[in-house]
Amino acid sequence: ERVPHPLKLFRISPQAIDFTAPFPDSGIRAVSDVCLPPPPQVLSKIFSHEALQSYLPKIQLVIQDTLRAWSSNPEPINVYYEAQQLTFRMAIRVLLGFRIPEEELSHLFEVFQQFVENVFSLPLDLPFSGYRKGIRAREALQKGLERAIREKLQNPQGKDYSDALDLLIESGKEHRKELTMQELKDGTLELIFAAYATTASASTSLIMQLLKHPQVLEKLREELRSKGMLHNGCLCEGSLQLDTLNSLHYLDCVIKEVLRLFTPISGGYRTVLQTFELDGFQIPKGWSVMYSIRDTHDTAPVFKDVDVFDPDRFGQGRTEDKDGRFHYLPFGGGVRTCLGKHLAKLFLKALAIELASTSRFELATRTFSRVTLVPVVHPVDGLKVKFFGLDSNQNEILTETEAMLDATV
Numbered sequence: 001e002r003v004p005h006p007l008k009l010f011r012i013s014p015q016a017i018d019f020t021a022p023f024p025d026s027g028i029r030a031v032s033d034v035c036l037p038p039p040p041q042v043l044s045k046i047f048s049h050e051a052l053q054s055y056l057p058k059i060q061l062v063i064q065d066t067l068r069a070w071s072s073n074p075e076p077i078n079v080y081y082e083a084q085q086l087t088f089r090m091a092i093r094v095l096l097g098f099r100i101p102e103e104e105l106s107h108l109f110e111v112f113q114q115f116v117e118n119v120f121s122l123p124l125d126l127p128f129s130g131y132r133k134g135i136r137a138r139e140a141l142q143k144g145l146e147r148a149i150r151e152k153l154q155n156p157q158g159k160d161y162s163d164a165l166d167l168l169i170e171s172g173k174e175h176r177k178e179l180t181m182q183e184l185k186d187g188t189l190e191l192i193f194a195a196y197a198t199t200a201s202a203s204t205s206l207i208m209q210l211l212k213h214p215q216v217l218e219k220l221r222e223e224l225r226s227k228g229m230l231h232n233g234c235l236c237e238g239s240l241q242l243d244t245l246n247s248l249h250y251l252d253c254v255i256k257e258v259l260r261l262f263t264p265i266s267g268g269y270r271t272v273l274q275t276f277e278l279d280g281f282q283i284p285k286g287w288s289v290m291y292s293i294r295d296t297h298d299t300a301p302v303f304k305d306v307d308v309f310d311p312d313r314f315g316q317g318r319t320e321d322k323d324g325r326f327h328y329l330p331f332g333g334g335v336r337t338c339l340g341k342h343l344a345k346l347f348l349k350a351l352a353i354e355l356a357s358t359s360r361f362e363l364a365t366r367t368f369s370r371v372t373l374v375p376v377v378h379p380v381d382g383l384k385v386k387f388f389g390l391d392s393n394q395n396e397i398l399t400e401t402e403a404m405l406d407a408t409v
Contacts, residue, residue, distance in 0.1 A: 042171045043339045046095075046164040046191075052346055053242045054161035058094040059347055060240055062086070063354050071389035076364030078382035079207050083200040085109055090347065091195040096188060097163035098148040099155075111140045116197065145185050164191055198264040199344050201376040203351055205262035206255070208383055209309055210355060211363050216254060216311060220356045223250045235357040245349050253311035255348050256321060259330035260297050261309055264376045267292040268332050293329055294373075300327035360388045 045051060066086045070077050088109050092098050100108065118134030125131055152165065162170070168187050172179040179187070210217045224230035227248065229239040245251075267290050275285045283289065298306055302323040303313065313320045321328035331338035338344075355361070364384040372380050 042168055045167045045171070047339055047343055049242065051162070051164075051167070052342060055094050055163075055343070056240060056242055056245075056346065056350065058161075059090060059350050060354070062090050062093055063351055064358070067354055067359050067387070068389065070387040071359060073387070076384045076386045079385050080200065080204045080378045080382040083203040083207075084113070084196065086203065087196050087199040087347075088112060088192065090199075091192045092148075095164045095191055095195060096148075096152075097159060097165060098152060100144075100148055104144070108141070108144045111137050111144070112192065112196075115141055116193075141189065142185055145188050146181060149181065149184050149188065194340055195343070197376050199347055201264035201378055202258060202262070202344065202348055204378055204383055205264075206258050206348055206352060207355065207361070207385065208368065208379065209254075209258055209261075210352075211361065211385070212368065213309060216309075217356055219250060220254065220352060223248055224353065224356060229353075230357050233357070235353065240350065240353065242346075245346065248349070249315070250311065251349055251352060253314040254352060255345055256314045256328075256330075257309060257311040258348070260303070260321075260328060261307075262371070262377050263293045263297060263330045266294050266373065268336075270336075293332075296327065296329060300324075302327045358389070361385050362388075 063086070066082070066089070070082065085106075089105065092100060092105060092108075114133060115137035118130040118137065121130030121134050123131055125135075149165075165184070165188060169179060169184070172183075221230060224235070227239075227244065229236055229244065269288055269290050272283055272285050272287045272289060276283055297303065300306075302320045304320070312318065326333050329337075331341040331344075362385065364386045365381070369379045369381040369383070371377060
């Protein structure tokens with residue numbers, strides 16, 4: 001796998017940890033206990049066109065419920081925190097098909113957050129250490145997931161689609177190898193982990209850019225109207241189909257530009273399979289190298305005005321993402337590109353459509369806070385935003401208290 005020229009490389013000595021392995025043998029694996037991801041043939045089914053089409057109505061419902069909750073909150077919300085809850089709920093409800101009560105789901109989310117915050121802790125098993133917190137969070141997660149899996153196995157009826165966990169279980173049966181409960185818990189946790197942080201980061205960046213560029217939001221609405229999806233300020237029922245989504249070219253440009261300018265993760269690791277030379281430096285076979293997605297997007301000559309949020313750069317006549325290979329790689333590149341990229345883009349497009357059609361939102365602080373890159377891209381204050389519900393005429397829906405106050409004036 002020859003590393004493409006446009007990718008910046010950080011040279012790592014051959015004695016360094018093999019970053020192509022899931023985790024180094026440092027004890028950190030005891031906290032994460034994350035298994036290898038499901039086999040590629042299973043993942044291809046989980047993220048196939050048919051699977052995405054079946055997920056879409058459920059994803060839309062989860063997003064709609066979330067936006068209603070945001071709009072009914074009289075106080076501004078922390079978008080990054082709420083987006084994490086949203087992507088976690090999407091993974092639980094849609095990908096895994098768990099029927100966990102809302103109160104228990106909220107508790108499980110808090111436990112999962114503690115697990116994620118401590119997953120890369122130093123392996124020091126001391127009271128109050130991050131390692132100990134991570135171990136306890138993992139144990140609580142495993143118990144909660146096992147309960148949900150057992151309930152799912154005992155009550156398989158009442159579903160109109162096969163979710164990712166169904167496909168994982170079916171794959172085991174097809175290969176005459178019933179998956180153990182531990183394997184099911186590991187696979188479940190892997191799927192939640194994969195759908196969580198990066199999608200929440202991109203969702204927050206999307207909302208931030210729509211706030212900064214209201215003309216982009218209005219152009220999205222115009223496209224929805226032109227496709228017959230938005231009528232009298234209301235998203236037409238049943239209009240959100242996978243083929244229709246794929247025909248929304250400007251929406252695709254907006255999502256691409258969000259991912260170009262605010263790629264959630266910095267890069268990826270690869271192992272050099274044969275010695276090669278790059279800019280006068282010899283990179284030996286067997287070395288581990290890191291390619292930087294952000295530096296690639298910042299320095300690629302195909303992008304004009306790289307710091308400007310400009311979705312039209314991906315429109316007809318410009319297509320800056322197609323001028324050369326490996327200049328645009330928000331999901332990585334080559335044979336190891338992110339297998340969940342189509343699901344992530346589907347989720348972001350559904351979110352953008354719901355934001356454009358059912359909500360009005362405004363920044364609750366005087367200025368936008370700076371963005372930090374660790375552990376993924378997000379505003380340091382989480383992005384404080386006030387959401388307002390809209391009626392079918394795109395007028396703000398007053399809360400009961402506000403309506404009463406207006407009536408007395």
